[in-house]
Each structure stands twice: as structure tokens, then as C-alpha cells.
Amino acid sequence: MGEAANSADDDIVTAGFVVIGDEILSGRTKDKNIGYLADFLTAHGIDLAEVRIVPDETGRIVEAVRALSARYTHVFTSGGIGPTHDDITADAIAAAFGVGIDFHPEAVALLSARYGNADLTQARMRMARIPDGASLIPNSVSQAPGFKIGNVHVMAGVPAVFEAMLEALGPTLAHGRLVLSRAIEAHMAEGRVADDLRRIQDAHTGVAIGSYPQYDGKTYSTQLVVRSRDEALLERVVGEIEEALARLRAEA
Amino acid sequence: MGEAANSADDDIVTAGFVVIGDEILSGRTKDKNIGYLADFLTAHGIDLAEVRIVPDETGRIVEAVRALSARYTHVFTSGGIGPTHDDITADAIAAAFGVGIDFHPEAVALLSARYGNADLTQARMRMARIPDGASLIPNSVSQAPGFKIGNVHVMAGVPAVFEAMLEALGPTLAHGRLVLSRAIEAHMAEGRVADDLRRIQDAHTGVAIGSYPQYDGKTYSTQLVVRSRDEALLERVVGEIEEALARLRAEA
Numbered sequence: 496m497g498e499a500a501n502s503a504d505d506d507i508v509t510a511g512f513v514v515i516g517d518e519i520l521s522g523r524t525k526d527k528n529i530g531y532l533a534d535f536l537t538a539h540g541i542d543l544a545e546v547r548i549v550p551d552e553t554g555r556i557v558e559a560v561r562a563l564s565a566r567y568t569h570v571f572t573s574g575g576i577g578p579t580h581d582d583i584t585a586d587a588i589a590a591a592f593g594v595g596i597d598f599h600p601e602a603v604a605l606l607s608a609r610y611g612n613a614d615l616t617q618a619r620m621r622m623a624r625i626p627d628g629a630s631l632i633p634n635s636v637s638q639a640p641g642f643k644i645g646n647v648h649v650m651a652g653v654p655a656v657f658e659a660m661l662e663a664l665g666p667t668l669a670h671g672r673l674v675l676s677r678a679i680e681a682h683m684a685e686g687r688v689a690d691d692l693r694r695i696q697d698a699h700t701g702v703a704i705g706s707y708p709q710y711d712g713k714t715y716s717t718q719l720v721v722r723s724r725d726e727a728l729l730e731r732v733v734g735e736i737e738e739a740l741a742r743l744r745a746e747a
Numbered sequence: 748m749g750e751a752a753n754s755a756d757d758d759i760v761t762a763g764f765v766v767i768g769d770e771i772l773s774g775r776t777k778d779k780n781i782g783y784l785a786d787f788l789t790a791h792g793i794d795l796a797e798v799r800i801v802p803d804e805t806g807r808i809v810e811a812v813r814a815l816s817a818r819y820t821h822v823f824t825s826g827g828i829g830p831t832h833d834d835i836t837a838d839a840i841a842a843a844f845g846v847g848i849d850f851h852p853e854a855v856a857l858l859s860a861r862y863g864n865a866d867l868t869q870a871r872m873r874m875a876r877i878p879d880g881a882s883l884i885p886n887s888v889s890q891a892p893g894f895k896i897g898n899v900h901v902m903a904g905v906p907a908v909f910e911a912m913l914e915a916l917g918p919t920l921a922h923g924r925l926v927l928s929r930a931i932e933a934h935m936a937e938g939r940v941a942d943d944l945r946r947i948q949d950a951h952t953g954v955a956i957g958s959y960p961q962y963d964g965k966t967y968s969t970q971l972v973v974r975s976r977d978e979a980l981l982e983r984v985v986g987e988i989e990e991a992l993a994r995l996r997a998e999a
Contacts, residue, residue: 518957520795522785523928523972529800533774543772545807546800548781551957555797578938579958580945610938618941636962655962676775686830686862689870693832705803706831707770710888710907720775 508541508671511563514548515556515574515584516652527654528573535661540670541569551575556587564591564647569668571661574652576641578618585642588649589626599625602640609638633663672724677733681717681740683747684708688717691739695732701725702732760793760923763815766800767808767826767836768904779906780825787913792925793821803827808839816843816899821920823913826904828893830870837894840901841878851877854892861890887911924976929985933969933992935999936960940969943991947984953977954984 512532518524529546536543544567549555556575563570575584589596602623606615622639625631632641632648634656641650641660650660681688685706696704702723709716719736723729764784770776781798788795796819801807808827815822827836841848854875858867874891877883884893884900888911893902895916902912933940937958948956954975961968971988975981 514798517955518959518972519781520785520798521926521928521974522782522787522789522795523930523957524959525782529771530774530777533772535774537774543774544802546766546772546798548798550796577958577960579941580948581955581957614938616938616942618945619938621941637967653960653962655964674773676773678775686866686868686871689831689873690868693870696832703769703833705770705775705833706829707776708829708905710905712907715889720770722773 506671508569508669509544509567510536510541510569510571511544511567512546513556513559513563513570513572514546514652515551515572516548517550517581519548519574520550528652528657531654531658532571532661535665537674539665539668540673541668542671542674551581551583553583553587553590556584557591560588560591560647564645568646570647572647572649573657576622576639576649576651578616578621582621584649585624585626588629588644588647591647592626592628592644594627594644596624596626598623599629599631599642601631605631605638605640632660635659635663674722674724675726675729676720676722677729679719679721679733679736679740681706681719683717683740683743684715685717687743688719688740691743692719692736695735695739699728699732702728704732704736758923760821760921761796761819762788762793762821762823763796763819764798765808765811765815765822765824766798766904767803767824768800769802769833771800771826772802780904780909783906783910784823784913787917789926791917791920792922793920794923794926803833803835805835805839805842808836809843812840812843812899816897820898822899824899824901825909828874828891828901828903830868830873834873836901837876837878840881840894840896840899843899844878844880844896846879846896848876848878850875851881851883851894853883857883857890857892884912885915887915926974926976927978927981928972928974929981931971931973931985931988931992933958933971935969935992935995936967937969939995940971940992943995944971944988947987947991951980951984954980956984956988 519526547559549559575582625642629642629644636656636659685708705720707718771778799811801811827834877894881894881896888908893912937960957972959970
């Protein structure tokens with residue numbers, strides 16, 4: 496990653512994600528885009544601060560997109576930009592921004608090139624309807640583009656296409672300083688190390704200590720994760736935690 | 748599932764889900780509870796209407812829980828009820844309801860039985876702090892309970908524990924009439940069948956037709972899903988779709 500022309504240096508850059516789709520809420524489809532986007536943003540120094548999953552209903556999409564657009568640097572959406580009647584995301588985004596929507600010449604050209612005029616049905620032409628003032632996000636998999644309007648990036652729900660669009664977007668996104676992280680296996684239940692963790696956390700700002708219990712069906716183990724944008728501070732806190740763990744193991 | 752004493756018959760019963768955890772937003776942990784809860788609720792005739800993923804910050808938890816509690820029949824939360832400093836969910840829920848929080852005698856008894864007095868550290872005792880007026884949700888895996896207050900069900904983030912708590916809750920939840928669904932493989936790209944789907948959808952209320960493209964890296968296929976609480980209507984619409992697909996295949 497490293498420095499880029501559009502790095503915001505010390506600024507914190509945030510993001511929200513709106514997952515659009517009845518099929519996720521019914522359980523029929525298991526979402527794969529949340530985890531992928533979370534990893535992608537962390538690698539770009541962008542803090543994913545909130546995710547909302549909403550159904551295929553215009554009012555609900557508008558509400559979520561407006562709320563997150565007002566609050567975060569970037570917003571991403573997945574789903575609802577295909578050719579069928581349940582694909583209502585482009586219209587909902589136009590409504591959220593209070594702009595019109597029409598066939599976008601570049602999008603029409605992309606779809607014509609893909610389908611040829613014979614197969615470019617009225618339904619497929621719907622995928623070329625883009626809110627006024629939006630710019631296109633390329634789709635290297637199946638051509639039908641996403642789009643960006645304001646700080647909102649509208650992308651496909653099919654994971655292969657979502658990921659391709661995100662790759663295309665990557666170099667264009669404002670990003671902050673990377674959050675560094677170190678994971679430590681505690682080799683004990685989190686209840687044993689909890690008092691020390693609280694003491695160490697309370698003594699340091701600018702670092703976040705997370706404690707994540709895991710259960711294998713028989714015993715609990717604990718992974719501790721230390722996160723900071725300050726490398727020296729990160730190493731100091733990791734050292735204090737390892738010291739506490741060594742003492743607890745000696746006591747056991 | 749079938750009828751239960753607390754079935755709400757024709758009423759639509761809804762749910763919201765608040766996933767609490769920095770580790771999901773950073774990508775370090777991939778959520779497994781959303782898909783599990785979605786399947787569970789669909790099987791119980793409850794419509795999951797919204798999911799929000801928020802960080803380990805009191806204000807953000809309070810805001811999400813209040814918004815969803817006001818809007819849906821049931822709310823579920825996952826995460827943040829363990830013994831460490833980053834487990835702030837119980838306090839946040841007390842704040843959301845404007846009530847106090849204290850050691851709950853039954854919860855203390857459960858933890859004493861599990862850990863014995865020697866291992867029941869101050870940190871572990873935190874897991875017995877329950878908002879005033881809440882009732883406990885049993886945890887058959889590791890004893891530390893969840894709790895219910897108002898319409899909000901507060902559960903663990905570790906999937907094995909989350910699932911055990913949900914099983915315990917199942918018989919107590921008000922639920923509506925089951926949504927029936929039928930899946931149809933279109934064996935063609937969704938752009939080809941889109942015009943017929945729109946016509947059929949527009950002709951029927953009380954049924955939702957979803958169109959879900961899949962991509963295997965080479966070609967697109969499409970799964971159509973018809974959902975309704977009315978079985979006769981469901982079968983009629985499935986028949987109309989199959990007729991349209993047969994005609995399109997004959998044209999090809």
C-alpha cells in the first residue's frame with residue numbers, strides 16, 4: 496500500500512457499507528462481501544465503521560445510504576444493479592441524492608459491445624441507467640458497470656464482480672495511515688488475563704487491545720489483538736501483555 | 748415448525764440484528780452469526796428486516812439498539828458480553844434502556860458453579876452484571892448467560908454459544924406465519940428472463956420473485972426464488988414462471 500498521492504496522512508478515513516438484498520436477510524444467500532471489504536479497507540488504511548444490511552425496498556435503501564453518506568468518508572453498496580425487476584438500487588440512489596436517472600452513453604456502449612444489438616434486451620438496457628452526475632466504476636468480469644456519486648460507490652452483489660469493481664476503485668480512494676496490528680495467542684481463558692488487559696489498556700491511549708475467545712467444542716482459547724497507528728506504542732503494549740502472560744503462566 | 752401457542756397467525760413478525768465487534772469491521776473475524784440467525788428466523792416465520800454491524804463503542808451500540816428496538820418485533824445482539832475490558836455490551840444495553848446494572852444472583856450462581864470460588868476472578872464476575880429488569884438466557888455451552896430486556900435479546904459472539912442461546916430462545920419467541928419459498932433454476936442469464944419476470948411480478952401481490960445471478964468464472968446462471976405466505980398463490984406463480992422459461996428455451 497504505502498503512501499499515495501491521495502493519502503490523508505494522519506487523518507482517520509472512515510467507511511460505511513450498505514448490503515442490499517432480501518436474499519441475505521432470508522438466509523438463502525450467505526454474504527461474502529462484508530469480510531472481503533473489511534480486509535480490503537484495513538489494507539488501505541480505511542476504517543470500516545458500520546455495515547447495514549437492508550431489504551430490496553427503495554425507502555430502506557435511501558435511508559441507509561443517506562445516514563452513512565453523511566457520517567463517513569466513503570460509502571460502498573453491494574447488490575441490486577442487475578437487469579431484473581428486483582434490481583432497484585440505481586433508482587434508490589438517484590432518489591437518495593435527489594437527482595434524475597437516465598441511460599448513460601458510456602454504459603450503453605459497454606453493454607452494446609458485450610451483448611450485440613440482438614441480445615441487448617430492454618431488461619439488459621436497464622443496467623445502463625445511471626443517476627445524473629455519477630461516474631462509472633468498471634466491471635472487468637461482465638461489463639455492466641457500477642457507479643460513483645458523491646461519496647457513494649455502487650457495486651454488484653455477485654462476489655466476483657464486487658471484488659473486481661473494488662480492485663478498480665482501490666487507487667482512487669482517499670485513505671489514511673495504516674492501522675498496524677499484532678496478534679498474541681494467550682494460551683489461557685480470557686477470564687484469567689482480563690484484569691491485566693484492563694490495566695494495560697487503561698494506561699495507554701492510541702492503542703486498542705481486543706480479546707477474542709475461541710471455542711473448539713471442548714476448551715476456550717484466547718487471541719489478543721493489539722491495534723495502533725503508532726508502531727513504537729504498539730510494540731511497547733505488546734511487550735507489556737507478553738510480560739503479563741508469562742507471569743500468569745508461571746503462577747499456574 | 749408448525750403452529751405454536753405464541754404464533755401471531757397472519758401478523759408479520761419482524762426482527763433486527765445488531766452485531767457488535769471491532770473484529771468484524773476490521774476483517775480479522777469473519778461473521779458467522781448473520782447467516783445462522785437469518786436461517787433460524789426464516790424457519791420460525793420471523794422476517795429478519797435489518798442488520799447493523801457496529802464497533803465496540805457505547806454510543807454506537809445504544810443508537811443501533813434503540814433504532815431497531817423501536818422498529819421491529821424482536822431485536823438480537825451478538826458480541827461483547829465476556830469478561831474483558833472491551834466487553835461493554837451489558838452496560839450499553841442498560842444505558843439504551845435507561846436502567847441500572849448490577850450483579851444478578853442467578854448469574855452469580857451459574858458462574859460460581861462453573862468456576863468455583865477460587866477461579867471466579869473479578870473479571871469473570873463482570874459476566875454476572877445484568878441490566879435491572881432483564882431475564883437470563885441460558886448458555887448450555889459455557890454457563891455465562893445472555894439476557895433479555897424489553898424486546899432485545901443479548902447473546903454471545905462466539906458462534907457455538909450464540910447458537911446454543913438461540914436454541915434456548917426459540918420456543919419463547921412470538922412468530923408469524925411461515926414464508927414458503929420455491930427455487931427454480933432458470934438455466935439462462937437473468938437478462939433473458941427479466942421481461943417475463945417483471946410481467947409476472949406486476950400481476951401478483953402477496954408474492955416476491957427474486958432473481959439471483961451466479962457466476963462460476965465463465966458463465967452466468969440464474970436462480971429464481973418465489974416467496975409467499977400463500978401456498979396456492981406460490982404454486983400459480985411458479986407455474987407461470989416455468990411456462991415462460993419453457994417458451995424462452997424453445998425460442999433459443
